[in-house]
Amino acid sequence: MKLYERLLEELSVRIEQGYYPVGSKMPSIRALSKERDVSISTVQEAYQRLEERGLVEVRPKSGYYVQGRSIAPTLPDVSRPAQRPLEVSHWEQVYHLLNTEKGEGHLSLGTAMPDISSPTLKLLKKSLVDAAKRADDSFINYCDIRGSEKLRRQIARLALDSGCNLHPDEIIITSGCQEALVCSLRATTNPGDVVATDSPSFYGSTQAIKALGLKALEIPTHPETGISLEALELALDQWPIKAIQVTPTCNNPLGYTMPEERRKALLRLAQQFDVPIIEDDIYGDLFYKSPRPRTIKSFDDEGRVLLCSSFSKTLAYGLRLGWVAPGQCTERVLHKKFVSTVSNPPIQQAAVAEFIAQGGYERHMRIMRAQYQQARDLMIDLVERNFPEGTRISYPGGGYLLWVELPVEVDTIKLNKALERHNISIAPGVIFSASGKYRNCMRLSFAKKPDAAVKQAIKLMAAQIQSLLSEA
Amino acid sequence: MKLYERLLEELSVRIEQGYYPVGSKMPSIRALSKERDVSISTVQEAYQRLEERGLVEVRPKSGYYVQGRSIAPTLPDVSRPAQRPLEVSHWEQVYHLLNTEKGEGHLSLGTAMPDISSPTLKLLKKSLVDAAKRADDSFINYCDIRGSEKLRRQIARLALDSGCNLHPDEIIITSGCQEALVCSLRATTNPGDVVATDSPSFYGSTQAIKALGLKALEIPTHPETGISLEALELALDQWPIKAIQVTPTCNNPLGYTMPEERRKALLRLAQQFDVPIIEDDIYGDLFYKSPRPRTIKSFDDEGRVLLCSSFSKTLAYGLRLGWVAPGQCTERVLHKKFVSTVSNPPIQQAAVAEFIAQGGYERHMRIMRAQYQQARDLMIDLVERNFPEGTRISYPGGGYLLWVELPVEVDTIKLNKALERHNISIAPGVIFSASGKYRNCMRLSFAKKPDAAVKQAIKLMAAQIQSLLSEA
Ligand SMILES: Cc1ncc(COP(=O)(O)O)c(C=O)c1O
Ligand SMILES: Cc1ncc(COP(=O)(O)O)c(C=O)c1O
Numbered sequence: 029m030k031l032y033e034r035l036l037e038e039l040s041v042r043i044e045q046g047y048y049p050v051g052s053k054m055p056s057i058r059a060l061s062k063e064r065d066v067s068i069s070t071v072q073e074a075y076q077r078l079e080e081r082g083l084v085e086v087r088p089k090s091g092y093y094v095q096g097r098s099i100a101p102t103l104p105d106v107s108r109p110a111q112r113p114l115e116v117s118h119w120e121q122v123y124h125l126l127n128t129e130k131g132e133g134h135l136s137l138g139t140a141m142p143d144i145s146s147p148t149l150k151l152l153k154k155s156l157v158d159a160a161k162r163a164d165d166s167f168i169n170y171c172d173i174r175g176s177e178k179l180r181r182q183i184a185r186l187a188l189d190s191g192c193n194l195h196p197d198e199i200i201i202t203s204g205c206q207e208a209l210v211c212s213l214r215a216t217t218n219p220g221d222v223v224a225t226d227s228p229s230f231y232g233s234t235q236a237i238k239a240l241g242l243k244a245l246e247i248p249t250h251p252e253t254g255i256s257l258e259a260l261e262l263a264l265d266q267w268p269i270k271a272i273q274v275t276p277t278c279n280n281p282l283g284y285t286m287p288e289e290r291r292k293a294l295l296r297l298a299q300q301f302d303v304p305i306i307e308d309d310i311y312g313d314l315f316y317k318s319p320r321p322r323t324i325k326s327f328d329d330e331g332r333v334l335l336c337s338s339f340s341k342t343l344a345y346g347l348r349l350g351w352v353a354p355g356q357c358t359e360r361v362l363h364k365k366f367v368s369t370v371s372n373p374p375i376q377q378a379a380v381a382e383f384i385a386q387g388g389y390e391r392h393m394r395i396m397r398a399q400y401q402q403a404r405d406l407m408i409d410l411v412e413r414n415f416p417e418g419t420r421i422s423y424p425g426g427g428y429l430l431w432v433e434l435p436v437e438v439d440t441i442k443l444n445k446a447l448e449r450h451n452i453s454i455a456p457g458v459i460f461s462a463s464g465k466y467r468n469c470m471r472l473s474f475a476k477k478p479d480a481a482v483k484q485a486i487k488l489m490a491a492q493i494q495s496l497l498s499e500a
Numbered sequence: 501m502k503l504y505e506r507l508l509e510e511l512s513v514r515i516e517q518g519y520y521p522v523g524s525k526m527p528s529i530r531a532l533s534k535e536r537d538v539s540i541s542t543v544q545e546a547y548q549r550l551e552e553r554g555l556v557e558v559r560p561k562s563g564y565y566v567q568g569r570s571i572a573p574t575l576p577d578v579s580r581p582a583q584r585p586l587e588v589s590h591w592e593q594v595y596h597l598l599n600t601e602k603g604e605g606h607l608s609l610g611t612a613m614p615d616i617s618s619p620t621l622k623l624l625k626k627s628l629v630d631a632a633k634r635a636d637d638s639f640i641n642y643c644d645i646r647g648s649e650k651l652r653r654q655i656a657r658l659a660l661d662s663g664c665n666l667h668p669d670e671i672i673i674t675s676g677c678q679e680a681l682v683c684s685l686r687a688t689t690n691p692g693d694v695v696a697t698d699s700p701s702f703y704g705s706t707q708a709i710k711a712l713g714l715k716a717l718e719i720p721t722h723p724e725t726g727i728s729l730e731a732l733e734l735a736l737d738q739w740p741i742k743a744i745q746v747t748p749t750c751n752n753p754l755g756y757t758m759p760e761e762r763r764k765a766l767l768r769l770a771q772q773f774d775v776p777i778i779e780d781d782i783y784g785d786l787f788y789k790s791p792r793p794r795t796i797k798s799f800d801d802e803g804r805v806l807l808c809s810s811f812s813k814t815l816a817y818g819l820r821l822g823w824v825a826p827g828q829c830t831e832r833v834l835h836k837k838f839v840s841t842v843s844n845p846p847i848q849q850a851a852v853a854e855f856i857a858q859g860g861y862e863r864h865m866r867i868m869r870a871q872y873q874q875a876r877d878l879m880i881d882l883v884e885r886n887f888p889e890g891t892r893i894s895y896p897g898g899g900y901l902l903w904v905e906l907p908v909e910v911d912t913i914k915l916n917k918a919l920e921r922h923n924i925s926i927a928p929g930v931i932f933s934a935s936g937k938y939r940n941c942m943r944l945s946f947a948k949k950p951d952a953a954v955k956q957a958i959k960l961m962a963a964q965i966q967s968l969l970s971e972a
Contacts, residue, residue, distance in 0.1 A: 119835055126643040126838075141641040149639070153632075160625075160632035160847070167621070168818030169613040171598040203675055203841035210839055219691040219713065232842070239839040241691065346640030348845040363591055366598075367682055367711040368840055369675035370704065373820040373848055375632070 031066055032073035039074060043083050043094055050402045054084055054092040096401065101408050101421040104282075104433040106256065109227040109246030110463040113267060115238065121441065121459045122231045135485050137472045138444075138455035140280065140429055141345045143399065148392035152343060155379035155388075168374045173366050175201020175351070176374065179381035183351055186384065189319065190312060191326030192335070198353050200365055201372050205310045205338035208352035210236045211364035212306045212334040213271065215357045217242055221270040224263055226255040228431070228460030228469070230280050230308065233273055237462070244462035245269065251422055251431075254279065254286035257293050264301040271304050277321050278311035281431045281460055281471040283424025285315060291324045298332055304357065309337045310350075313393050315426035316401040331355030339380055341427070342393060347376045399477065400428045407474040410483060414490040416497060428475040433468060437500035438493055440470040446492045452485045503538055504545035511546060515555050515566055522874045526556055526564040568873060573880050573893040576754075576905040578728065581699040581718030582935040585739060591710070593913065593931045594703045607957050609944045610916075610927035612752065612901055613817045615871065620864035624815060627851035627860075640846045645838050647673020647823070648846065651853035655823055658856065661791065662784060663798030664807070670825050672837055673844050677782045677810035680824035682708045683836035684778045684806040685743065687829045689714055693742040696735055698727040700903070700932030700941070702752050702780065705745055709934070716934035717741065723894055723903075726751065726758035729765050736773040743776050749793050750783035753903045753932055753943040755896025757787060763796045770804060776829065781809045782822075785865050787898035788873040803827030811852055813899070814865060819848045871949065872900045879946040882955060886962040888969060900947040905940060909972035910965055912942040918964045924957045 029037075042048055055063070057071045064071075075092055078084045084092045125138050160166055174180065180196035187194045202208040209232065217223060219241035225233065227246035237244045245263055248256045255274055263269060274294070276286040286294070298305050307324045315321055325335040334357055338350025349372065354361040365371075383389055407430055411421055415434070422431035434440070440456040447453060457466030476482065501509075514520055527535070529543045536543070547564050550556045556564045597610050632638055646652065652668035659666045674680040681704065689695060691713035697705065699718035709716045717735055720728045727746055735741060746766070748758035758766070770777050779796045787793060797807040806829055810822030821844065826833040837843075855861055879902055883893055887906070894903035906912065912928040919925060929938030948954065 123645070123834075123838075127645060136642075139643065144636070144639045144641055153639075156632045156638055156847070157629060160628045164616070166628055166818055167616045167625075167816035169616055169816070170608075171611065171817070173595070173599060206842045207840060214711070232839075235835070236839045239686070239836060344639035344641070345643070346638055346846050348841065348843065362595075363707070364711060366595075367704070367708045368679065369820065370678045371820065373845060374818050375628070375847060376845055 032070045032077070035064065035066065035070060035074040036077050039078060040081070040083060048094045049398065050094050050096040050405065052094050053090070054094065056091055096405055101412055101423055102419075103251045103423060104420040104431060104469075106251070107227050107249045107465070109248060109461060109465050113222040113243035113245045114462045115243060117238070117462070117464065118231075118459050119235060119238070121456060122235060125453070125455050125459065133451055135452045135481060137482070137485065138453045140341065140473055141475060142341055142343070142428070143396070143475045143477070144344050146392065146395055146399070148388065148395050149343070151386060151388040152379060152383045155382040156375065158382070159375045159378040162378070165378060166375045172371050173362060174199075175372055176377040176381060179377045180351075182381050182384040186313075186389065187353075190309070191322035192353075194353050198355070198358060200352050200354065200358070200361055201377060202338070202350040202352055202365060203369050203372060204340055204348050205308065205336050205350040206232050206236075207365070207368060208336035208338065208350045209233050209273075209306065209308060210240070211361045211368060212336055212352055212354060212357070213237065213240055213242065213273070214364045215354060215360040216271040216304045216306070216334070218270075222267050224260060224269045224272045226274050226279065228281050228457065228466055229273075230275060231459040233308070234460075234462050246462055249282065250284070251282050252284050253290055254284050255294070257290060257297060260294070261297055264297065264303065269301070269303055271306055272298060273306040273308070275308040275310070276324060277309055278314055278424060278426035280311060280427070281429055281455070283422040283427065283429060283431060285321055285425045288322060291322070292327055295324055295327050295332070299330075305333045307333050307335050309335060310341050311427040312337065313342050314397060314400060314428070316397050317425070325353065328355065334361070342396070343380070343389070347380065349376050349380055397426070400426075400475065403428065403474040403477045404430070406478045407472065410478055410486045411472070414486050416490070416493060428473055430472045430474060432470050432472060434470070434493060435497060436468050438468045438496050440468065442496060443470070443489070443492055446496070447489065450485075450488055452488065454489070504542045504549070507536065507538065507542060507546040508549050511550055512553070512555060515550075520566045521870055522566050522568040522877070523870070524566050525562070526566065528563055568877060573884055573895055574891075575723045575895060576892040576903060576941075578723070579699050579721045579937070581720060581933060581937050585694040585715035585717045586934045589710070589934070589936065590703075590931050591707060593928060594707060597925070597927050597931065605923055607924045607953060609954070609957065610925045612813065612945055613947060614813055614815070614900070615868070615947045615949070616816050618864065618867055618871070620860065620867050621815070623858060623860040624851060624855045627854040628847065630854070631847045631850040634850070637850060638847045644843050645834060646671075647844055648849040648853060651849045652823075654853050654856040658785075658861065659825075662781070663794035664825075666825050670827070670830060672824050672826065672830070672833055673849060674810070674822040674824055674837060675841055675844060676812055676820045677780065677808050677822040678704050678708075679837070679840060680808035680810065680822045681705050681745075681778065681780060682712070683833045683840060684808055684824055684826060684829070685709065685712055685714065685745070686836045687826065687832040688743040688776045688778070688806070690742075694739050696732060696741045696744045698746050698751065700753050700929065700938055701745075702747060703931040705780070706932075706934050718934055718937075721754065722756070723754050724756050725762055726756050727766070729762060729769060732766070733769055736769065736775065741773070741775055743778055744770060745778040745780070747780040747782070748796060749781055750786055750896060750898035752783060752899070753901055753927070755894040755899065755901060755903060757793055757897045760794060763794070764799055767796055767799050767804070771802075777805045779805050779807050781807060782813050783899040784809065785814050786869060786872060786900070788869050789897070797825065800827065806833070814868070815852070815861070819852060821848050821852055869898070872898070872947065875900065875946040875949045876902070878950040879944065882950055882958045883944070886958050888962070888965060900945055902944045902946060904942050904944060906942070906965060907969060908940050910940050910968050912940065914968060915942070915961070915964055918968070919961065922957075922960055924960065926961070
């Protein structure tokens with residue numbers, strides 16, 4: 029191995045492992061030559077190859093910079109779900125995903141939990157302990173159906189970043205985004221009604237549709253621009269749709285973010301057919317670029333949009349703290365919230381309010397967005413390099429979820445089964461559909477930065493996929 | 501005032517204020533005579549009068565003991581609710597009760613929150629802080645739909661006291677008893693179905709019946725023995741009842757505890773008509789006498805009973821921690837729980853599990869039962885002495901809720917309105933009925949020991965009732 033080759037490999041690995049983060053400046057040629065005790069031309073040679081590999085870029089008069097991905101991978105096709113309202117199924121698969129008895133060293137690439145190891149969460153941990161210490165608060169002896177006023181004020185302040193002007197009294201605190209979604213569905217529909225959803229779609233909301241005795245009408249969805257407005261309009265014409273449920277920003281599982289013009293057009297469509305929109309913004313603050321996209325709610329001046337979110341994906345899952353701004357439906361959602369759980373425990377509310385008030389939330393989001401963006405590029409790279417030809421991959425603009433479409437012969441439930449032996453799990457595609465579509469798809473999380481273990485897991489997965497392919 | 505009279509008054513006040521608790525031994529005659537520097541006969545005279553007043557009793561060869569109430573007050577009649585399934589209303593009154601903006605010094609005699617000032621809760625406070633400090637636990641990054649195994653094991657252990665042999669896996673942790681009830685209702689009924697309930701009945705479950713599109717069939721209920729089995733049997737014959745929802749132990753609001761024979765008979769009736777029973781045991785551990793009554797669930801060997809409870813009434817409302825043992829319906833309730841809120845925050849679960857494991861729960865319950873029993877007697881006394889003729893009062897065998905039936909001319913919503921000015925609130929009777937019954941009734945809490953402020957409030961209330969009566 030030549031000197032420059034050795035240096036090239038070493039630098040590649042360091043970039044891949046995030047030692048040099050995306051966007052950061054690489055050491056200067058002079059500095060590196062001195063540090064490694066090699067000639068200037070050796071370093072030049074190595075940098076040139078790095079540039080050819082697309083790992084760094086030259087900025088004139090400044091130096092070499094670690095390059096983010098600039099081109100999207102081969103994206104999945106527009107989805108083609110069943111074009112009629114259906115009962116939701118596949119609860120067993122959902123339960124399996126969430127409740128796999130995770131043995132020592134189990135690697136769950138299927139669940140969508142944030143990385144909670146960042147030091148920027150220390151302040152939140154402290155706020156939790158402080159809140160627990162104010163025992164009278166934590167034992168609280170009155171009932172606060174709407175939730176802590178202090179927290180609602182902070183949420184209203186954060187909502188300004190997405191163009192939303194909310195009064196704290198328009199916000200209701202919930203037990204996670206799940207309760208926000210289910211109370212919103214309950215407030216806008218009756219059993220037997222039809223709800224239009226993007227597709228693939230978060231299993232929590234499709235399972236809610238099932239539990240409430242509703243029917244899901246899955247609308248074809250584009251992997252870059254989201255729910256098809258053309259298909260939705262046809263559906264609104266044809267079926268008595270009572271609510272439209274979408275996740276337009278950093279969609280789970282597809283990763284797309286709907287362009288602003290399409291958001292406005294979706295709202296117009298909802299107005300035209302007089303249907304409420306349930307907007308799930310749970311990953312909104314994890315959009316990599318700044319400023320984050322405006323919510324559909326921010327364009328809504330008649331209270332048609334019920335905006336749902338939570339801190340499960342941005343801070344920590346175990347807080348079980350979410351919220352909903354239900355617009356016109358506020359009083360009805362309030363009744364649903366009372367009936368569902370009465371009110372939320374005060375400790376987590378106090379801690380998160382304090383954390384936001386002290387600027388901790390925004391600081392943490394800045395760090396996490398950069399980390400997740402870098403992890404995305406590493407993960408896409410890994411999948412592209414290892415998975416068989418014909419694999420299509422989403423190109424998320426935020427969050428930490430990758431949607432992978434495998435050759436049609438591959439059944440990801442079987443794949444998941446085969447991976448069990450290796451203590452690895454993924455989220456099989458079928459749970460994201462009411463109609464059992466997406467058998468050859470899966471969702472992978474890259475919240476945990478792709479390290480050696482993840483790399484090995486992806487390679488293992490690739491091998492299993494190959495063997496499923498050759499069986500077929 | 502004679503010497504013995506002075507001593508008599510002093511001792512009466514001390515007994516009334518709980519300085520000498522119910523059941524405790526009074527100082528011996530000799531000791532008191534020495535301490536007060538009065539003659540033996542003076543003390544004897546005072547004790548004799550105390551005995552006449554029913555405040556103490558003699559136990560031969562032992563001495564004088566503080567006496568609990570031995571005779572029930574004039575009880576309300578058997579309830580006579582509407583005999584057909586009805587839509588539930590009165591949400592506004594419920595919301596008003598729970599969310600009164602409580603100004604400085606507001607005295608809420610309407611809400612049913614436990615006293616959280618007992619030193620026996622210190623250990624729980626410590627456990628909460630400890631749990632918050634184990635930050636990785638409190639941020640928990642996996643999903644535990646059933647809830648903490650440690651807590652479920654402790655709950656199973658406590659359930660032995662009510663004759664129940666539960667495996668931890670038969671238990672699902674919920675966000676309060678409310679979520680346990682609503683998931684149980686959802687698992688056993690479909691919209692439009694009829695649910696039989698005791699009457700008056702807890703507004704949380706009747707509001708849930710409303711929100712789920714069910715109809716409530718209120719069954720006449722006896723203030724000492726609970727739901728009328730005769731009326732229930734007739735109703736089961738006549739209507740397609742899909743679930744029976746009862747609170748047989750320390751009933752809210754009526755206070756009765758169903759005799760064991762009637763529990764068994766209720767279960768037989770449910771078997772005969774093949775209907776599930778949703779048993780709310782939230783006040784069960786607050787039954788004053790030991791051992792506490794067996795749950796209906798404890799007689800059930802076919803998984804017909806869904807047993808619901810929580811720590812909101814025994815420990816602290818703000819924990820928002822409950823549980824359900826759904827028998828045959830376990831898998832269905834699990835799905836409802838997932839859809840409703842996915843899972844519970846880990847901090848409170850860990851803290852309560854630790855508190856129970858260390859014996860803190862049982863210690864706390866012992867203290868609170870004695871305190872509440874004493875408070876009951878004081879409260880009944882106060883109401884009996886001050887309220888107008890024709891008032892009927894419940895005689896709860898546990899918990900801290902009193903049901904007061906006023907002369908029919910009195911509207912307790914009006915009374916509540918009039919009390920607002922004085923910064924006092926009660927729970928008006930109408931919220932405990934689907935059919936707007938119980939206009940002349942109210943629920944009073946004696947969780948807070950009746951002190952000077954409560955006494956004044958009761959007197960004020962009596963005056964307002966008088967003026968409502970003279971208006972009528
Ligand atoms: C799109 C989406 N909505 C809602 C939820 C539920 O969020 P929470 O954990 O706050 O209830 C999730 C998380 O799985 C999600 O991905
Ligand atoms: C009989 C009864 N069941 C259930 C509940 C609700 O309990 P939790 O606060 O645990 O949801 C209450 C409390 O108001 C109650 O009195």
